[in-house]
Every structure is written in structure tokens, then in C-alpha cells.
């Protein structure tokens with residue numbers, strides 16, 4: 001694209017032309033210069049940043065369904081993706097670590113996706129190119145960003161990333177999850193596990209509370225006099241009735257939650273002394289799981305497409321950034337409306353995005369967007385619950401149309417079937433993202 | 436074609452009565468005692484759990500699962516015309532033959548016997564239930580002239596659905612897009628694990644299942660949610676897509 005870019009940069013700032021016209025002109029200009037290069041340029045290029053639930057699904061669907069007509073490059077620094085989904089089950093001892101890891105080999109082998117293991121560090125929206133930490137750059141016709149989350153500095157006084165080994169977040173899966181599990185298992189008898197829960201919005205609304213359930217499950221068996229303390233800035237949380245009912249049934253007396261009415265929103269941590277200060281009162285704890293406030297993965301801000309809260313607003317029909325029609329944003333990083341930030345949602349949004357991208361680049365048929373989400377949570381052995389909803393695209397946002405949630409007092413068979421369903425979902429969505 | 440199979444195609448009450456009478460007649464000629472002391476009539480009722488997916492008897496065809504005619508003594512996964520899971524094929528190649536004892540073991544715990552098979556059934560725990568079921572199966576799957584007629588796996592009438600819904604021809608390409616919403620939970624291939632495989636389902640079975648969810652006649656919150664907003668044309672499109680996907684290797 002070098003020659004093309006050269007031509008385009010001359011056009012920069014010419015507001016009389018749309019980007020598409022500029023591209024057409026650029027291609028025409030380079031046609032005259034060197035015919036063979038044009039063949040490569042004739043194949044539209046998509047760069048996807050982030051090989052998680054959103055990005056890998058989008059890459060897979062675009063490559064698979066365009067049958068080679070679109071050149072797809074996936075930029076992802078890690079060689080194995082450890083999913084946050086089911087990472088709590090790993091902490092609880094219901095899954096082994098290998099079972100939540102996924103490689104990118106099949107995406108390359110089965111769909112011809114060019115997988116580049118690197119960090120994207122910059123986006124030049126005028127040149128339509130992505131800069132890599134390793135030094136190279138990738139040009140694109142469409143860019144898909146699905147970088148997940150980053151933490152907001154200073155949201156929990158006393159905590160920053162340099163403290164993540166003493167006080168793990170385990171909110172990006174991998175070594176952090178392993179560390180937190182090891183710390184829980186090494187807790188002194190009768191010790192205290194503390195979670196500093198995040199404010200809204202954050203990835204996986206039931207995630208912190210499923211984690212509490214799994215930690216309680218482990219402690220009940222190995223350390224029954226231990227205590228769990230949740231310091232929560234939110235008055236309410238997802239599936240609250242279901243979790244609290246389960247905690248009372250399965251782990252009576254073990255879990256205490258301090259909401260904002262008792263100072264849960266005024267917390268400071270002291271990693272060196274393993275202390276948590278709640279509204280001025282000092283608590284000594286053995287494990288401290290700090291889940292800070294969140295925002296879109298850094299690259300979204302670097303691209304200049306985030307709002308004041310740090311998320312990237314999108315058009316619901318196509319998942320295009322509201323700031324740049326050549327960029328699509330998926331999953332946790334997007335500000336889209338009513339969908340929770342979940343792997344299921346990211347996967348669902350990716351399919352809408354893939355269809356829109358193919359439509360724009362190859363002229364394939366575009367159908368109305370539709371989205372759905374179901375989040376399963378495990379409270380104890382064979383005690384699964386779920387919440388789900390369907391959504392549609394409006395001009396304003398992704399809007400919820402209908403939903404359901406498990407009920408308290410369901411039979412053991414229903415709860416077991418719900419748990420087994422979640423196993424089927426994990427197997428299926430893993431295939432849908434990575435196979 | 437015998438008169439019986441014609442009767443099974445028309446689902447008239449008189450055909451049902453004839454079928455019941457026939458069953459009674461067959462049961463009357465069963466030897467007393469021995470392996471056949473099991474209660475085949477009870478087994479016929481228990482077969483209701485299998486009937487959603489499998490046909491057995493005169494005129495039986497593959498549906499969601501393979502037909503069960505002449506199953507006794509047959510190697511597992513060995514009918515050329517059915518698309519088995521790789522796991523079931525491998526079990527057959529590894530020597531699994533459907534003797535009465537093997538079927539008994541399989542039915543007790545399908546997923547433990549053939550892990551990653553596509554059969555979406557948790558198992559029949561009670562040994563005497565299984566004996567009764569197998570007695571019925573032996574009776575209806577054998578090749579004799581008195582084999583009872585195969586029953587349909589499902590009919591629109593069971594759910595109070597308009598049979599016209601089955602005549603809508605869907606666009607499989609549209610179905611392929613819509614299927615993105617299904618494959619988050621239903622694996623396109625591989626074994627069932629808490630969520631059934633739906634690839635390769637017969638058109639009518641697929642449409643009836645989704646229409647029944649859509650209209651609240653079958654209960655499952657996630658499926659009712661998904662099906663609830665699918666139009667009749669979209670359901671037909673999905674049926675066409677998943678039927679077609681079953682033909683692909």
C-alpha cells in the first residue's frame with residue numbers, strides 16, 4: 001500500500017472526497033505504476049486487534065464466510081488465550097487450567113487468517129494503518145478493535161498494576177488467575193479473603209460474585225473457618241437474589257458483603273501490610289482480590305475513538321465506531337447500549353460486525369442485526385443459574401427486547417441441567433471463536 | 436408396502452387403534468419366562484423417551500437419530516446412510532456391537548459408554564425399566580412380518596401447530612447467517628455436552644421444535660427467547676441451513 005498511501009496523503013484534508021473515493025483514486029493511481037501489486041491491493045484488507053471473544057470470532061467469520069476474498073490479519077500478543085469465562089470454575093476446582101486455554105493455530109490453518117503475535121500501539125486513521133510494538137505497521141480497509149478492558153488508574157487508592165502480584169485482580173485470565181487460586185489455597189486456617197468489587201460498568205456483571213461462590217466452595221472444603229469479605233461500591237449486583245440465596249444455603253456464615261451504605265465505596269488498600277481500609281476502619285486480610293474500575297483496552301483511546309468514560313461508542317447496526325466508519329469496536333471495549341460485557345455478547349456482536357464488514361468490502365448480502373446473550377454462573381457443585389436476553393439494533397443503541405433469569409427455589413435437577421448446559425455452551429463458543 | 440405402513444403414514448385414530456391391537460397380539464405370542472419375561476408393553480411406554488429422535492418398526496427411517504430396525508447384533512455406528520458422530524463410528528470400529536447387554540449398558544449411561552456421542556440423553560437409571568424397554572425394542576426392531584409400523588417422531592398436532600408451517604421453504608443462505616445465533620451454544624459438530632447437536636436434523640423435526648418453543652408449547656427459557664423472535668420464514672431458513680449442513684463432510 002505504500003504508493004497508495006503516498007497518493008492518499010496528498011489528498012489529506014480534502015473534505016470534498018469521501019474515504020472510499022480516495023481509496024478508489026489511490027488504487028487507480030497505483031494501477032498505472034505497477035500491475036502485479038494491484039492484484040494484492042485488490043483484495044480488501046481487514047486488521048483485527050485482539051484475539052479474544054470478540055476479535056477472534058470476527059476474524060474467523062470474515063475469513064470463513066468471504067472464502068478468501070478478504071485478507072484477514074489478527075493481531076494478538078499472546079500465543080494462548082486463557083478465557084476469563086470459566087476461569088472462576090478453574091479457581092473452584094471444576095476445570096483444569098489447560099481446559100480454559102486456546103491456541104490460534106486453527107484460525108490460521110482452517111481459515112487462512114494471518115495471526116501476528118504483537119501489540120498494536122497506534123492507529124493512524126487517515127492513513128488507515130495500525131502501528132505494532134515490534135516496529136511494523138499494517139494497513140487496512142476496515143479495522144476491528146476488540147481489545148477487552150484495561151484498569152483505571154487510581155480507582156482503588158493504594159493499588160496500581162505494580163501491586164498485582166500481592167493483590168491480584170485475576171480479571172484478565174492467565175497467570176493472574178493461577179496466582180489468585182494459589183493464594184486462596186495457601187490461606188491460613190480461619191484467614192480472610194477480601195474482594196474489592198468494581199463499580200459499573202465492568203466486564204461480566206456476575207463475574208465477581210461467581211468468583212466469591214467458587215472461593216467459598218474451595219474454603220468450605222479445605223478451610224471451613226475462613227471468612228470472605230466483599231467490599232462493594234455498588235448498591236446492587238447481577239443475579240443478587242440467586243447468589244445470596246445460594247450463599248446462605250451452601251456457605252452459611254462465611255460471606256459478608258459491605259455495600260456503599262456501610263462504606264463499601266470508601267476503600268483504600270495497603271498491599272505492603274495486607275490491609276484494607278473501609279471507611280477509615282483497618283482490616284487485616286490474607287488474600288486481597290482487587291478488581292479495579294475499568295475502561296476500554298488502551299488501543300481504543302490511542303485511536304481517539306473513546307468517550308469521557310473511556311469506552312468506544314458504536315453504531316448498533318454494524319458495530320462501527322461513531323467516530324470513524326472504518327473502525328468497528330466489539331465486546332467489552334464498546335459502548336453499545338444494553339448488552340452486558342460478556343464473552344457471549346462479544347461473540348454475538350462479532351457476527352453482526354463480520355456481516356457488515358463483508359457487505360461493505362465484498363458486496364455480500366447484509367441482514368438486519370440481531371444479538372443475544374446468556375450468562376451462566378456456578379454457585380456450588382451442580383448448582384448452576386443463568387440470565388439471558390435478546391437485543392435488537394436501534395439508531396440509538398443495542399436495545400434489550402426480552403429476557404429471562406433463573407429462579408430461587410428451583411429443583412436440584414434444574415440447577416444441574418443448567419450447569420451441564422454451561423459446559424455445552426463453553427465447548428460450543430470455544431469452537432465458534434477458535435476452530 | 437404393507438397396509439400397516441400406509442396406516443402409520445395417515446395418523447388417524449383408527450390407525451392408532453389398529454396399532455394398539457397389533458401390539459397386544461404380538462405380546463400375546465411372546466414366550467413366557469426367560470429373557471423375555473420383561474414387560475414389553477411397559478417398554479413401549481418407556482420408549483416415549485427415545486421416540487423424539489428414533490423411529491423403529493415397519494417403514495422406520497433415520498430422523499434426528501438413526502432408525503433402530505435390526506439393531507440387535509449390529510456394530511455401532513455402522514449404517515452407511517446415517518451421519519454418526521465420530522465417537523460413535525470409532526466405538527463401532529473398536530468392536531462395540533449392539534448386543535442386548537451392550538445396549539443395556541449404553542442406555543444406563545450413554546455418555547459414559549460412548550463419550551462425545553451426539554445422543555442427547557442422560558440415561559435410564561433403573562435396570563428393570565431398561566429390560567422392559569429392550570423387550571419392546573426387540574419386538575419392534577426385528578425383521579419379521581409382524582413388525583409394528585413405525586411411528587412419527589413428532590407431529591405438528593402434538594403441539595397444536597398448523598401443519599402448513601412445514602410447507603414453508605426456507606432460504607438456507609439466510610439460515611446460515613441466522614445460525615450464528617445458534618452456534619454460540621450448539622456445536623456444529625462433535626459430541627453433545629449438556630446442549631444437543633442440531634446439525635443434520637430433519638426439516639420437519641427442526642421446524643416443529645422451534646415452533647413449539649416459539650409458541651411456548653415447549654419450555655426452555657433460552658430457546659423460547661431465541662425462537663420467540665424468529666419469524667416462520669426464519670425458522671424455515673434455519674431448518675434448511677442445518678439440514679444442508681448435515682450433508683457436508
Ligand SMILES: Cc1cc2nc3c(=O)[nH]c(=O)nc-3n(C[C@H](O)[C@H](O)[C@H](O)COP(=O)(O)OP(=O)(O)OC[C@H]3O[C@@H](n4cnc5c(N)ncnc54)[C@H](O)[C@@H]3O)c2cc1C
Nearest residue numbers: 050052053054084085120147148204331332341342343344
Ligand atoms: C472472572 C470472569 C468470568 C467471566 N465469565 C464469563 C462467562 O461465564 N460468560 C461470558 O460470556 N463472559 C464471561 N466473562 C467476560 C468475558 O471474559 C469478556 O466479556 C470477554 O472476554 C470480552 O471479549 P473481548 O473480545 O472484548 O475481550 P477479550 O476476550 O479480553 O480479548 C481481548 C484480547 O485483546 C488482546 N489485546 C488487548 N490489547 C491489545 C493490543 N493493543 N494489541 C493486540 N492485542 C490486544 C488481549 O491480549 C486479549 O487477548 C468473564 C470475565 C471474567 C473476568
